[in-house]
Amino acid sequence: MRKPKMTLKQFLKELEKHSVTMVIAGESKIRSGGEIGRFGDPTQHCPITKVCKRITGFHFRPRYYLDAARQIGLSQKMAGVIVGAADKPLRKCGPKQKKVRRQMLKVLGLKESA
Secondary structure (H helix, E strand, O other), X not given: OOOXXXXXXXXXXXXXXXXXXXXXXXEEOOXXXXXXXXXXXXXXXXXXXXXXXXXHOOOOOHHHHHHHHHHHOEOHHHHHHHHHHHHOOHHHXXXXXXXXXXXXXXXXXXOOOO
């Protein structure tokens, strides 16, 4: 039986619903609950691994984001866009990544840092 496909819109709803703490482009970002994630911290999650853990209970380290994406039904192509949008500064993102980055920041209630 095939896993249902998760769309970007569904992913963003899950990201918002869980009010997660995200590290975006190397800077600590604080979200409700006061959690902080930093690069090099073993508790850190990328947006995809964080949503996967919240939905399924499975924990994947950030570099295994494709395994986490498969677990939640997110395409590899979209997973790459999401991770690129989260990891790169806005000025280095392509058009699709810029759009996704802005959407993630919006649902998380965060602003682009200078």
